[in-house]
Amino acid sequence: MPAALETVTSPAVLAFLLGIFAALLRSDIRLPDPVHTALSSYLLLAIGLKGGAGLREAGLAEVAVPVLAAVGLGVVTPLIAWGALRALTRLSPVDRAAVTAHYGSTSLVTFTAAVALLESQDEPYEAYAATLLAVLEVPGILVGLLLAGGAAAAAGAGRAEAVREVLTGRSILLLTGGLAIGALATPASYDNVAPLFVTLFPGVLVLFLLDLGVLAGRRLRDVPAAGPGLVVAAIAIPVVNGSLGVLVGTAVGLSPGGAALLGVLTGSASYIAAPAAVRLALPQANPAYYLTTSLGITFPFNLVLGIPLYLALARALG
Amino acid sequence: MRNVPVVCLTIVAEAVVEARLLRDLAAAGVRGWTLTSGRGRGTSQVDASDWEGANVRIETLLSSAAADRVLAMLAEFYFPQFAVVAWVSPAQVVRGDKFT
Numbered sequence: 001m002p003a004a005l006e007t008v009t010s011p012a013v014l015a016f017l018l019g020i021f022a023a024l025l026r027s028d029i030r031l032p033d034p035v036h037t038a039l040s041s042y043l044l045l046a047i048g049l050k051g052g053a054g055l056r057e058a059g060l061a062e063v064a065v066p067v068l069a070a071v072g073l074g075v076v077t078p079l080i081a082w083g084a085l086r087a088l089t090r091l092s093p094v095d096r097a098a099v100t101a102h103y104g105s106t107s108l109v110t111f112t113a114a115v116a117l118l119e120s121q122d123e124p125y126e127a128y129a130a131t132l133l134a135v136l137e138v139p140g141i142l143v144g145l146l147l148a149g150g151a152a153a154a155a156g157a158g159r160a161e162a163v164r165e166v167l168t169g170r171s172i173l174l175l176t177g178g179l180a181i182g183a184l185a186t187p188a189s190y191d192n193v194a195p196l197f198v199t200l201f202p203g204v205l206v207l208f209l210l211d212l213g214v215l216a217g218r219r220l221r222d223v224p225a226a227g228p229g230l231v232v233a234a235i236a237i238p239v240v241n242g243s244l245g246v247l248v249g250t251a252v253g254l255s256p257g258g259a260a261l262l263g264v265l266t267g268s269a270s271y272i273a274a275p276a277a278v279r280l281a282l283p284q285a286n287p288a289y290y291l292t293t294s295l296g297i298t299f300p301f302n303l304v305l306g307i308p309l310y311l312a313l314a315r316a317l318g
Numbered sequence: 319m320r321n322v323p324v325v326c327l328t329i330v331a332e333a334v335v336e337a338r339l340l341r342d343l344a345a346a347g348v349r350g351w352t353l354t355s356g357r358g359r360g361t362s363q364v365d366a367s368d369w370e371g372a373n374v375r376i377e378t379l380l381s382s383a384a385a386d387r388v389l390a391m392l393a394e395f396y397f398p399q400f401a402v403v404a405w406v407s408p409a410q411v412v413r414g415d416k417f418t
Binding site: 033280283 | 372
């Protein structure tokens with residue numbers, strides 16, 4: 001599978017692996033916190049702007065069906081994750097709900113890396129795909145918290161606060177804001193800012209992935225404590241949900257590139273929006289489980305193997 | 319100048335509860351505070367600073383009775399679930415009515 005080799009040898013993935021390596025050596029190459037925050041703001045806005053420009057070109061009619069499909073997937077994929085966790089692990093219902101919320105939501109950086117791969121391979125995709133990212137970010141977290149049922153109710157105000165945290169958090173606001181700006185901007189004015197937000201984008205992604213590699217590497221130390229069932233689930237869930245995303249994407253008429261991106265979205269796990277929301281709404285859940293699976297296992301898996309797998313599946317179907 | 323005894327209440331908490339904690343402090347009658355951020359690790363083993371941002375340290379001067387009320391609130395809603403510690407130390411201030 002040449003796509004897999006191309007992914008692994010891309011500077012972005014190699015920088016990520018360097019970050020993991022540094023974390024395993026306990027060497028501190030982390031970027032300062034404000035730089036990390038600034039880079040993630042940049043990525044969110046850049047992805048939003050690009051999606052918004054695509055939205056303007058596509059028009060509402062073309063986007064409506066894929067968006068509805070994404071909403072449906074946002075509800076179904078956490079239920080699949082819940083079932084898989086139930087079958088494969090002995091997590092308590094609260095911990096299972098916490099992990100489920102992460103798999104229901106989606107990962108901006110995985111999506112971004114997939115976009116970078118598609119562009120490096122000249123694989124066309126629907127430019128409005130970032131809209132699907134914005135749509136998929138929230139429902140999974142809500143479904144996860146609902147599945148926690150009584151456990152979340154015990155935390156009372158926590159659930160409402162968690163929902164507000166997600167909706168007003170940086171990721172949703174910058175992403176949807178970027179989509180709106182991109183959709184409203186004229187092509188000429190968009191071209192003016194393109195050198196910063198489009199041309200520099202792959203380079204900034206390399207820096208951000210280096211930093212995320214360190215964070216993921218630190219999480220890897222907790223993997224043995226998670227137990228084999230959870231490790232298997234952290235790989236099985238993205239493969240199943242990602243393949244489902246590709247199938248649905250192909251069925252609603254997306255190009256192979258677009259269907260692969262939808263697979264990446266449904267197959268990836270959140271580690272920015274979901275952890276904060278879950279920590280507030282389900283404080284009794286153990287963060288070691290949900291951070292280790294989403295950031296320590298699923299994210300690296302998707303980055304190296306998942307993305308090329310979803311793309312290969314989409315090409316085979318399309 | 320006459321010094322008035324008050325107490326300094328210090329709370330160190332994981333970042334995710336900051337907004338909620340400040341709201342609850344205001345509701346408990348705390349009128350002012352100083353907030354700084356830092357890193358650390360505690361017995362809860364939740365080292366959340368990687369993904370939530372740095373821990374927050376909130377310091378406020380208040381009467382001993384008010385500090386007890388805040389500590390009771392923390393004991394009920396925060397200590398069991400979140401990475402939060404708090405302690406009280408004696409302090410002397412000049413403008414006593416500002417803090418009590």
